[in-house]
Amino acid sequence: MHAADNLVQAVHLTAVKDQRVAELAHGQQRQLEIALALAGAPRFVLFDEPAAGLSPTERQELIEILTSLPAHIGYIIIEHDMDVALRVVxxxxxxxxxxxFxxxxxxxxxxxxxxxxxxxGGGHE
Known part of the structure; x- marks a missing residue:
């Protein structure tokens, strides 16, 4: 399998890999941004609010992608969505x-x- 195909699969975009970026949903564009960040084989990635503007379904997809990153890639995540942040770090x-703090x-x-x-908010599930 080609390296680009591996990246597309890793960020769950196989079904839309032939679409133009402008045709992708907002969440899919964010997934593509992750693939682009990984394309250079980094040792470390900084994610700045990757869940911003995502639907609940897209946030779940993001969690699955981030938690399945290879162990040799470190990352820092700046995130205000505590449900996402606490599940991926x-x-x-x-x-x-x-x-x-x-x-x-x-x-x-x-x-x-x-x-x-x-x-x-004074309590969390």
Whole structure:
């Protein structure tokens, strides 16, 4: 299989691989952006709010893509959608008012009372 085909498959765009970019849905365009970021075989990728503007279905697709990235590719994700962020990372550094507020494992951050109050609306499922 060709490297481009592998990337298309990795970001779940096989069914639309022959479409023009302008014809892709917003979520599919975001998936393509991930493929482009991976095309250069990076060791590290910075994702800046990859879930912004995505539907719930598209967010789930994003989670599946990010959690299936090869282990040799590190990434930092800046994300305000806590449901997405907490499902795709191994460790969390949260900032508040320009300073590091909390650091820890996703489950520690999610259950922290201060985090719940500030970021998760006082409670989180």
């Amino acid at each position: 191994e460790s969390v550094t949260m900032m508040h008012n320009g300073r590091v 909390k650091e820890g494992l996703p489950q520690e951050i999610e259950s922290d009372p201060e985090v719940q109050e500030l970021y998760l």
